[in-house]
Amino acid sequence: LASIRFASPAMAKEGACPFKPSSGMGLPEAMSPTTVETVDATAGAVAPNALDITKTFYGGLIDAMPEVILQFFNPAHNVPVSDTQPKALAGSVCAYAGNIKDLSPLLVPGGAVDAINHRHCALNILPAHYPIVHDHLMAAIGKVLGAAVTPEVAAAWSEAVLFLAGVCIDKEEALYAEYEQRRGGWRGMKDFKVQAIKEAAVGIKTFTFEPVEPTDGFDFTEGQYLTIKVDPQGDNLTAPRHYTVTSAPGEKFLECTVKKIAGGKVSTYLHEQLKVGDTVQLMPPYGVFTLDTAFDSAVLLSAGIGVTPMVNFNRALGDKVKLAVHVDKTPEAFAFRSELEASLPPEKLLLKYTQVPSPPRAPRCCWGEQGGGGRPSAAALAKEVVDAAGTANLFYICGPEAWMEEMQSELLQLGAKKVMCEVFGSQLATGCPFAAAA
Template structure:
């Protein structure tokens, strides 16, 4: 239990940390990797280069400080981070060095503003926040290990099949090398793949959404090859998977994780995806078709054109077989062939009238996945259209993102 003075100092200084959050995040990782270089094995180095991890850390620190007396207010952040920590294998004994380094980063950035009183208060606050994470993560580790087919840490899986879905997207069907049972999962969750890439000093971890319904003897992930553009480097892991990993090869995988799952009710569902964001929503669609065939579903997908539209035929077949499923397609830049075949419903970008026309009646629940800018835009439209915030769910492929928080 934190004392009142600690709470007062933390809440008063949280806006200052927010103002300098990106700089603090950058300095933190510089110091952390200097102190404990082995932790490079746990972090996405591409996100480091793009600055996403640094921004995520700064936001999380500010949010935790602002809500230090009511961490329930940021429960979605805590749950999302804890799920990822469990998936990559963060342990309780790693928290002290993180806390020590965070305080060092704050002192380096804020200089004389970071008085002993302020650093002491944030140190105590970090201890309370770390305890909350550790408690939840220990629970997740136990649940994951004890479930039928579950396991702890990483397990060896064989690429049973590799299927090219488009020029950019390839599906990988994974089966356990030991031939034993695998844990089930909830539609919308993801796998974490660990790869050792020749020439790379550290191992690489990536989260990939499961793109099929549970209940099979395999896991399926569908990976987009991320090419370099502008100052953004190519996706090291996605390119390695596309070009080097073949049928029969093995990869290390941790058990399914994630908090982006279908609500347990019978309300109508609107699944809205942009680009490769289709993957977790396709898992949801397949699950709904198999387990709740009468539940109303609107499947809205936005992409550039028919050349980038993955799983198009599959979704069309489901919609044809289930009257309760309706599909809506938006192409940003349709080709002449797309126009000739009339293979989409809207040209341009997703807008509120398009979403309102797609939405089934009643108190629908909305599930979003795509780029952060896409989801920010869709979330804003839905809120303007009167959809309650607690009826909107989303999966962010970036380290941490809270829609509406900028």
């Protein structure tokens, strides 16, 4: 395994452009039939060991270059604190190996690879980072699977990883270039000034950012997220965080709305220390949780801070919103409540409060005798939603991961035509980031 290296002559040249696509990097343009058959044959052996492999992979990366890894990954999501990020990668590895004979389901717009590409661009991942990933992943596979990794198996998995690297490098360069050309667009981290900070709800603030060099507006797609880089400890070792853009496309500023998380390093810093006039660094908006114009009607389902992408969805969809559903602790904890209540007629807005009585249309059977005190079951809520809106809609869901998975499952069982989910934090940790259809 040690002899299998990422061939990257372009990167070896001093001063080589870090944004150069995969051509000239020595990457395979296609996988050989032997590679496809070998990866397919060994996918079943890799799957039950995938989490051990990815935990070993991230552990090796952190040991080898902690100062680099901490600039990309939230330590709260990674080993040794958590296995959230390793689970995300393990799921991606299994999906890739399981579809190695036909990658088209993973390569569709808005699909698994597209979501990864957008996240990579949001983190400013460059072609030069891929050799590091390849080498450490191959080392982790060898360490966990041991003698089962014959030279033939190692060569096949290496070629498969390198092929996917080339696909990602080219797609990500295309995204970088496309988004740089959007109105107000840019590439890489850019300085912005904090223009305003306002309370959006209990424990939630909206931050308004203006570019140091003024622009006539920012174009992006509703539902996309900003990536913000701050340096609370002055060591440049705080990973960027992603927050949905809550300002409308076309504005001369960008906004995100952030919930303060107990123990959250960045959210706490933003809430308690960031001041108007301070400078932060932002990446352009990215993300695949966006509107699908093929559907004439939509149902918006959110819980807690998951309401943030629904704000711009509601603004863009207008009369196409069949129903908007939101679950929260109390009305005071519900960000953008006033805007949604003002823009939607009562029959299109279904609100559920877990700590106080809900509005009259909320079924008391889901909430205890006094109409409060707990979250409704996914089955009960999905049935109420389908009874009110039908199934011939696109259902957008954003909130806690377990809740999204449950709602997606229940809605599909009831005949929903298509369900799309967004995951905050470590995307791809579940199947929810991808569109699912009945």
